[in-house]
Amino acid sequence: MGTEFKESIQKAVNNANLTGALGKFSEAYKVNRAKAYEGIDFEELRGRIAELKSYAASNLEMLSEQFTRNAEACGAKVFRTNDPARVREYILKVAQDNGVTTVVKSKSMATEEIHLNPFLEKAGISVGETDLGEWIIQLAGQTPSHMVMPAIHMTKEEVSDLFSKEVNERLTSDIPRLVRVARNELRPRFLEADMGISGGNIAVAETGSIVLMTNEGNARLVTSLPKIHIALIGIEKLIANYADIATILKALPRSATAQLLTSYVSIITGPTPNTDGSMKDLHIILMDNRRSEMAADPKFRQALQCIRCASCLNVCPIFRLVGGHVFGKVYTGGIGTILTAWFDELKKSEDIQGLCIQCGTCRDVCPGKIDIPELIMEIRRRLVLEQGLPLLQQAIYSVVNNRTLFHGMLRAAALAGKPFTTGKFVRHLPLFLADLTDGRSLPAIAAEPFRDRIKGIKQPKCKEKAAFYSGCLIDFAYPEMGEALVKILNKAGIEVLFPLDQTCCGAPARYNGAYEVAAGNAVDNIRALLSEDVQYVISACPTCTVALDHEFISTFESLGLTEWIAKARELAGKTVDFSTLVKKLVDKGRLSLKDGNILGKITYHDSCHLKRTLKVSEQPRELLQKAGYELTEMFECDICCGMGGSYSLKLPEISAPILQRKLKNIKETGAPVVAMDCPGCVMQIRGGMDQDGANVNVRHTVELLAEQLRE
Amino acid sequence: MLYQQFKMRAEGVSAEVYRYATGDAALSGLIEFLQREGLADKPCASALWADCSFLAGFDRNALKMIAGLKFEVTRELASEARFGISQMEWALADTGSLVQNSTAIAQRLVSSLPTIHIALLPTSNILPDMPALLSRINPKESAYIAMITGPSRTADIERVLTIGVHGPERLVIFCVDGLGGTN
Numbered sequence: 001m002g003t004e005f006k007e008s009i010q011k012a013v014n015n016a017n018l019t020g021a022l023g024k025f026s027e028a029y030k031v032n033r034a035k036a037y038e039g040i041d042f043e044e045l046r047g048r049i050a051e052l053k054s055y056a057a058s059n060l061e062m063l064s065e066q067f068t069r070n071a072e073a074c075g076a077k078v079f080r081t082n083d084p085a086r087v088r089e090y091i092l093k094v095a096q097d098n099g100v101t102t103v104v105k106s107k108s109m110a111t112e113e114i115h116l117n118p119f120l121e122k123a124g125i126s127v128g129e130t131d132l133g134e135w136i137i138q139l140a141g142q143t144p145s146h147m148v149m150p151a152i153h154m155t156k157e158e159v160s161d162l163f164s165k166e167v168n169e170r171l172t173s174d175i176p177r178l179v180r181v182a183r184n185e186l187r188p189r190f191l192e193a194d195m196g197i198s199g200g201n202i203a204v205a206e207t208g209s210i211v212l213m214t215n216e217g218n219a220r221l222v223t224s225l226p227k228i229h230i231a232l233i234g235i236e237k238l239i240a241n242y243a244d245i246a247t248i249l250k251a252l253p254r255s256a257t258a259q260l261l262t263s264y265v266s267i268i269t270g271p272t273p274n275t276d277g278s279m280k281d282l283h284i285i286l287m288d289n290r291r292s293e294m295a296a297d298p299k300f301r302q303a304l305q306c307i308r309c310a311s312c313l314n315v316c317p318i319f320r321l322v323g324g325h326v327f328g329k330v331y332t333g334g335i336g337t338i339l340t341a342w343f344d345e346l347k348k349s350e351d352i353q354g355l356c357i358q359c360g361t362c363r364d365v366c367p368g369k370i371d372i373p374e375l376i377m378e379i380r381r382r383l384v385l386e387q388g389l390p391l392l393q394q395a396i397y398s399v400v401n402n403r404t405l406f407h408g409m410l411r412a413a414a415l416a417g418k419p420f421t422t423g424k425f426v427r428h429l430p431l432f433l434a435d436l437t438d439g440r441s442l443p444a445i446a447a448e449p450f451r452d453r454i455k456g457i458k459q460p461k462c463k464e465k466a467a468f469y470s471g472c473l474i475d476f477a478y479p480e481m482g483e484a485l486v487k488i489l490n491k492a493g494i495e496v497l498f499p500l501d502q503t504c505c506g507a508p509a510r511y512n513g514a515y516e517v518a519a520g521n522a523v524d525n526i527r528a529l530l531s532e533d534v535q536y537v538i539s540a541c542p543t544c545t546v547a548l549d550h551e552f553i554s555t556f557e558s559l560g561l562t563e564w565i566a567k568a569r570e571l572a573g574k575t576v577d578f579s580t581l582v583k584k585l586v587d588k589g590r591l592s593l594k595d596g597n598i599l600g601k602i603t604y605h606d607s608c609h610l611k612r613t614l615k616v617s618e619q620p621r622e623l624l625q626k627a628g629y630e631l632t633e634m635f636e637c638d639i640c641c642g643m644g645g646s647y648s649l650k651l652p653e654i655s656a657p658i659l660q661r662k663l664k665n666i667k668e669t670g671a672p673v674v675a676m677d678c679p680g681c682v683m684q685i686r687g688g689m690d691q692d693g694a695n696v697n698v699r700h701t702v703e704l705l706a707e708q709l710r711e
Numbered sequence: 712m713l714y715q716q717f718k719m720r721a722e723g724v725s726a727e728v729y730r731y732a733t734g735d736a737a738l739s740g741l742i743e744f745l746q747r748e749g750l751a752d753k754p755c756a757s758a759l760w761a762d763c764s765f766l767a768g769f770d771r772n773a774l775k776m777i778a779g780l781k782f783e784v785t786r787e788l789a790s791e792a793r794f795g796i797s798q799m800e801w802a803l804a805d806t807g808s809l810v811q812n813s814t815a816i817a818q819r820l821v822s823s824l825p826t827i828h829i830a831l832l833p834t835s836n837i838l839p840d841m842p843a844l845l846s847r848i849n850p851k852e853s854a855y856i857a858m859i860t861g862p863s864r865t866a867d868i869e870r871v872l873t874i875g876v877h878g879p880e881r882l883v884i885f886c887v888d889g890l891g892g893t894n
Contacts, residue, residue, distance in 0.1 A: 178868060218877045249841055260720065
């Protein structure tokens with residue numbers, strides 16, 4: 001990552017105004033969004049949106065033609081181009097042909113995308129933004145930090161300074177007063193403007209209609225008062241049918257601002273009369289700018305299902321720390337990373353794609369059903385294909401892909417009796433490259449890894465057998481978790497086998513875009529785990545479980561390694577996470593927890609992969625309560641702890657405040673124990689608690705349950 | 712009951728909702744409201760009424776006698792009027808929205824430039840939701856379909872909800888029973 005980029009992050013996380021405003025907003029948004037969607041089947045709704053937008057993405061050319069035909073039949077002039085330069089020239093020509101000197105704009109991200117304002121201004125045309133947020137950043141000479149709330153990063157004091165300069169009067173920071181100033185300042189500009197420029201939230205092929213939504217009412221004025229109206233619309237806004245407007249309008253305001261509907265919605269179909277009785281000169285520009293190319297890409301086509309609500313920004317634990325400007329000048333946040341890689345260039349996303357911690361929160365709320373984290377991973381993969389891996393990472397992965405060498409090194413480090421932070425090689429291994437002790441202690445490498453310890457465990461001979469996939473952390477840092485798991489399964493009459501050839505699950509490589517390495521790991525693990533005749537492959541690490549259950553398959557698919565896909569599916573079919581299996585065993589009466597225990601308060605941290613990829617959240621809670629714990633939920637129990645594998649090492653300036661927030665939420669429950677199902681989360685949170693000095697016991701669910709088995 | 716739901720939703724976004732049994736009652740209610748709110752024949756106090764079917768039942772010349780109430784809509788008059796009055800064709804119960812074919816510019820001027828927008832609505836034209844609306848209104852015949860849900864608002868400064876930016880600060884809805892409406 002570039003120094004400049006690192007500095008921009010540092011600056012953002014240290015900007016208390018920014019993090020305070022975004023933090024408060026993200027908390028309120030979550031509650032308000034849920035309220036706005038009350039009584040609505042969100043999954044059903046987003047299924048319909050994904051379907052209709054995906055249809056549109058597959059038929060962009062046909063819908064563009066149909067839109068053009070219908071809009072022109074109503075009297076609009078439609079201009080289609082792939083090239084942002086031609087969009088700018090077209091708008092300038094319309095302006096010059098009509099003697100336009102002043103333009104008013106309602107908010108349009110497409111015009112930001114092509115940097116229209118500076119272009120027109122250079123040609124001597126005055127351009128006024130009228131959306132309050134856009135006007136503020138225009139006065140400040142900045143770019144939007146959020147697609148829906150462009151000036152969310154600014155305080156009322158900063159706004160009052162800007163407005164004071166503009167009106168030559170010292171204003172206070174009273175917000176209603178500031179809003180009134182904006183109304184009074186902008187009103188004459190609307191009335192005098194020669195041309196109005198807008199974006200468009202939806203373009204309907206069937207009727208040639210465009211749909212504009214605002215809360216302030218500026219789009220109504222921009223489209224009504226000047227005699228010329230130009231609407232610039234990216235072709236991803238096309239939908240086939242007029243009736244489908246209702247589907248988009250049901251989700252867009254709810255997801256964007258937690259409103260049932262924006263104050264104003266205008267559906268414009270052809271020119272309308274001006275105040276002097278003449279007809280509006282209506283131009284609609286359908287801009288491609290690589291959207292068709294995106295549609296032709298099997299992976300990225302789904303990004304065109306975006307309806308630009310920005311909910312992926314609003315729920316992102318990283319966005320709320322760093323804000324939009326770290327992401328760049330136009331599109332920000334999760335979807336912004338993807339759009340930047342396409343509409344700008346792949347290389348531009350090199351730094352910002354690394355901001356994603358892969359927690360999956362955005363995937364759950366996206367009304368277009370876009371798998372944003374997966375697409376960001378795909379960007380990583382393509383960057384690596386294009387540029388190769390950095391040398392250090394190449395060195396690391398050459399080790400990880402050689403199990404004997406990799407494990408040998410871990411053992412050597414254990415012999416040295418040193419924690420992960422030291423040890424010449426070990427600290428550069430993907431999960432463990434740990435120059436970071438800031439705010440978090442790291443565990444020592446176990447003197448005897450689980451793969452050795454299991455040989456000493458006396459197990460009953462059972463007909464039913466499970467293969468245990470430990471993952472590196474349980475094997476080499478927390479072997480006691482593995483022992484606890486064996487104890488529990490034995491009690492239920494299941495014998496645990498530990499195929500010794502198992503190795504790293506490949507997640508660290510995959511999350512860094514090194515798919516070839518991940519595929520090598522996958523092949524080794526498939527061979528090892530399918531070599532035994534077992535009923536289950538069980539893991540107590542959700543990241544590993546996701547690798548076994550989903551990612552081996554998708555890695556092979558991405559690389560076209562079709563010969564391995566059947567085997568990967570066979571393994572996926574047997575794979576189960578610890579809590580899910582144990583819950584089933586308890587429900588079937590094959591396993592009993594001690595009765596009548598009163599173990600006191602406990603709180604539970606949901607690990608990202610367990611909750612959002614494996615969809616497991618109730619099972620561990622029910623088991624812990626059955627064991628006798630009194631569950632007290634923490635605030636934001638399912639927000640990432642900031643570990644994210646090697647993320648915490650690459651971006652400690654972001655990981656650390658996320659961890660601090662998590663620690664605070666845990667401590668505020670007053671529970672002396674916090675449970676979780678992921679050894680990575682244990683490493684992060686236990687280390688954090690240790691540094692914090694708080695008297696909170698950080699445990700894996702497997703350890704807590706093993707203590708409460710009925711004899 | 713669609714009216715109840717509409718009223719609740721509209722009030723939920725800061726609109727004011729009144730209901731009258733007849734056109735006559737609504738008219739007197741409207742005039743009373745205007746006068747209470749300072750209607751006068753001077754800038755920032757006048758009212759502009761855009762042509763609508765509701766007016767067909769009344770003597771417009773008699774109404775013109777009321778000081779400050781005007782029926783000629785221009786952008787100049789609209790931008791200095793305190794009140795804009797128009798008739799909406801439909802409403803949506805589930806979002807508290809008003810809907811109008813606003814192709815005629817006068818309809819948009821009176822509902823967007825004045826400080827207070829007074830919307831007349833036939834109570835019988837409250838529809839359940841957006842799909843019900845879209846199946847009834849053909850965009851080829853309504854070049855500018857306007858939906859209005861509460862007064863103009865912003866939260867662009869520190870996410871603080873503030874009413875009245877570029878559009879009206881108040882939206883006052885007069886639901887009128889027994890008004891066939893334009894449909």
